[in-house]
Amino acid sequence: MSTEHNLVFLGAPGAGKGTVSKQVLAKYPLAHISTGDLLRAEVAAGTELGKKADALMKSGQLVPDEIVAGMVRSRLTRDDCKAGFILDGFPRTVAQAELLNDALKALGRKLQMVVYFKVPDEMLIQRLTARLNCRGCDAIYNKLFMPPKVEGICDKCGSPLYQRSDDSLETAKSRLQVFYKQTLPLIDFYEKSGQLLTIESTSSSEILTRLIEALEK
Numbered sequence: 051m052s053t054e055h056n057l058v059f060l061g062a063p064g065a066g067k068g069t070v071s072k073q074v075l076a077k078y079p080l081a082h083i084s085t086g087d088l089l090r091a092e093v094a095a096g097t098e099l100g101k102k103a104d105a106l107m108k109s110g111q112l113v114p115d116e117i118v119a120g121m122v123r124s125r126l127t128r129d130d131c132k133a134g135f136i137l138d139g140f141p142r143t144v145a146q147a148e149l150l151n152d153a154l155k156a157l158g159r160k161l162q163m164v165v166y167f168k169v170p171d172e173m174l175i176q177r178l179t180a181r182l183n184c185r186g187c188d189a190i191y192n193k194l195f196m197p198p199k200v201e202g203i204c205d206k207c208g209s210p211l212y213q214r215s216d217d218s219l220e221t222a223k224s225r226l227q228v229f230y231k232q233t234l235p236l237i238d239f240y241e242k243s244g245q246l247l248t249i250e251s252t253s254s255s256e257i258l259t260r261l262i263e264a265l266e267k
């Protein structure tokens with residue numbers, strides 16, 4: 051049994067990767083590395099990298115592989131990754147998966163498991179367009195399936211909730227197309243390496259239970 055839990059969460063936007071990541075972190079001391087969050091922080095800080103990423107993110111396109119892989123490479127060297135990590139939303143292309151393999155090899159580490167969150171398209175679109183995020187603590191809500199107790203306010207920290215600009219119907223649809231074209235080939239890639247665990251479920255608690263079973267095996 052591996053002592054490090056080095057995980058990749060793979061799935062279309064809206065598949066529940068962020069929600070399940072937060073639930074896993076309540077049980078395991080892992081670093082949560084969401085490339086979407088890292089990129090949004092660069093955009094908010096107005097860095098050169100953020101300026102390059104901004105328009106691509108707004109239109110639902112992918113940011114170039116080298117830029118994202120560079121961010122992940124440096125993030126993986128931080129102390130909080132020692133017990134393991136969840137890569138949430140990275141890799142998203144086969145080229146990124148190869149860059150990740152190189153980066154892990156250089157660090158003397160390897161992936162334990164790649165979890166594919168398989169969710170039907172209609173559910174993804176419904177979830178994305180109804181998703182709400184907290185400005186304060188990054189909690190995730192959904193107007194339809196998991197509304198906050200008070201409209202527009204986070205139950206956990208009281209900060210205002212907002213809708214991500216790329217969660218509009220039009221951009222959500224292009225993000226799904228990008229997923230099928232550029233990210234789905236990764237399923238084959240990781241299946242061949244024997245690291246893939248596919249979980250077909252729309253319930254985050256069921257996904258969590260199945261994932262923990264697999265980790266504790």
Ligand code: AMP
Pocket residue numbers: 063085086087089106107108110111112113114115118138139140141142146216225
């Ligand atoms: P997410 O929060 O994971 O849905 O990502 C939001 C946006 O950030 C995506 O639509 C892409 O524009 C960009 N992004 C996040 N992760 C990656 C990645 N691994 N490769 C390229 N672009 C990414």
